[in-house]
Amino acid sequence: ALSASNRTTAEWKKIDSAHHLHPFTDFKGLTDEGGARLIVRAEGPYLYDSEGTKILDGMAGLWCVNVGYGRKELAEAAYAQMQELPYYNTFFKTTTMPATELARQLVELTPEGLNHAFFAGSGSEANDTVIRMVRRYWALEGQPQRQVIIGRRNGYHGSTLAALSLGGMSAMHTQSGILPGFAHIEPPHWFQLGYHEDPDAFGVKAAGWLEDKIQEVGPDSVAAFIAEPIQGAGGLVYPPATYWAEIQRVCHKYGILLIVDEVICGFGRTGNWFGSQTFDIKPDLMPLAKGMSSGYQPIAAVMVGDRVADTLISKGGEFFHGYTYSGHPVACAVALENIRILRDEGIVDRVRTDTGPYFQKRLRELADHPIVGEVRGIGMIAGIELIRDKARHEFFDDVGKVGTIARDHSFANGLIMRAVYDTLVLSPPLILTHDHIDELVEKVRL
Numbered sequence: 001a002l003s004a005s006n007r008t009t010a011e012w013k014k015i016d017s018a019h020h021l022h023p024f025t026d027f028k029g030l031t032d033e034g035g036a037r038l039i040v041r042a043e044g045p046y047l048y049d050s051e052g053t054k055i056l057d058g059m060a061g062l063w064c065v066n067v068g069y070g071r072k073e074l075a076e077a078a079y080a081q082m083q084e085l086p087y088y089n090t091f092f093k094t095t096t097m098p099a100t101e102l103a104r105q106l107v108e109l110t111p112e113g114l115n116h117a118f119f120a121g122s123g124s125e126a127n128d129t130v131i132r133m134v135r136r137y138w139a140l141e142g143q144p145q146r147q148v149i150i151g152r153r154n155g156y157h158g159s160t161l162a163a164l165s166l167g168g169m170s171a172m173h174t175q176s177g178i179l180p181g182f183a184h185i186e187p188p189h190w191f192q193l194g195y196h197e198d199p200d201a202f203g204v205k206a207a208g209w210l211e212d213k214i215q216e217v218g219p220d221s222v223a224a225f226i227a228e229p230i231q232g233a234g235g236l237v238y239p240p241a242t243y244w245a246e247i248q249r250v251c252h253k254y255g256i257l258l259i260v261d262e263v264i265c266g267f268g269r270t271g272n273w274f275g276s277q278t279f280d281i282k283p284d285l286m287p288l289a290k291g292m293s294s295g296y297q298p299i300a301a302v303m304v305g306d307r308v309a310d311t312l313i314s315k316g317g318e319f320f321h322g323y324t325y326s327g328h329p330v331a332c333a334v335a336l337e338n339i340r341i342l343r344d345e346g347i348v349d350r351v352r353t354d355t356g357p358y359f360q361k362r363l364r365e366l367a368d369h370p371i372v373g374e375v376r377g378i379g380m381i382a383g384i385e386l387i388r389d390k391a392r393h394e395f396f397d398d399v400g401k402v403g404t405i406a407r408d409h410s411f412a413n414g415l416i417m418r419a420v421y422d423t424l425v426l427s428p429p430l431i432l433t434h435d436h437i438d439e440l441v442e443k444v445r446l
């Protein structure tokens, strides 16, 4: 392994700065700061850097290492599959056993009515596939003018040009432009947009923004609505109890497709296999990634509901779409073993009945802190929104500054959190014990 090399940390950092352009990074800023922290190994919920520092990973990598680090069964599943069949594609009338079995198991685990899986390599690719399927569906249904997909401000669906257009991250739109055919509404952010209102009434009002947008775009031009069950990368926006039922009512009223992006919420994070089960949502299309393999292999899928699948299959002919690594056998084998671990070790059930409620309860104790405005979340996903004046409900003027300071401080103290503006986000591995949770909460408070 490269970790056995005798390069010093400084040498690694120098080479990295000289040759490696990191995602979502100020390239020059990183070099000026002396380079990136070098992570060398991991076990359970802990990472270790090249200096031997132990860090509690409150983000499960990028919201993905659901079963925690160091699971040898996943390495063994990959090794066995690589020896037997390291690669073959699923194009042109061939298939492989891992892809077939994974499709079957995903259909079994996901909500009723999603009976087909289309594989991809990442969440961004899965969402590109979603766009292709939505457009194809409406063309085959004789309504090709239905092109517009409505997403939400600060929604995140990936980083390709199509996925970022679906998403509502203004900084990404500003840098790259946005493709035609996308519109966005505000997310149901009660703490920021509805604080003085009854949360249930606010949930209905926020869902009404979808209907307003459909009217503005023109009901005959709208193809679909996309949202995450809980908005993650956009600042942990937890929906009021009334929101999702009302969103579904609006989608049905106008006959538009509902896409529920489960890339973060899937595979146990909210205490059920999928966020759609937690919030009682019936999606037409459901992109999955991240926790599907706990990040041990890059893999994603789009679960396709019967309404779309029936049309694509019965009327579609060849669908000119797919990726070299769609249904990659090694990635599928690892995903299957990951699903087995989540199920057989009762991890999803434990998040629902034990560790999730404990995590949420302990985090809510932070509400007594002078700048903690709201703690929200469910299961193993949470946001802590910081605010300048709680009594007056006044936010910080320099948005994001205090959040960044708090995040950097916790990083120095051995806990990885994320800061989205002034909301601290936590999405740890699902295997945390009560002791790990106690350690995490103490480190957040520091």
Ligand code: PLP
Binding pocket: 062, 121, 122, 123, 124, 125, 127, 156, 157, 158, 159, 228, 232, 233, 261, 262, 263, 264, 289, 290
């Ligand atoms: N969808 C959601 C909800 C995400 O949070 C992400 C990534 O964070 C993506 C899609 C994109 O996934 P990927 O980074 O694998 O392309």
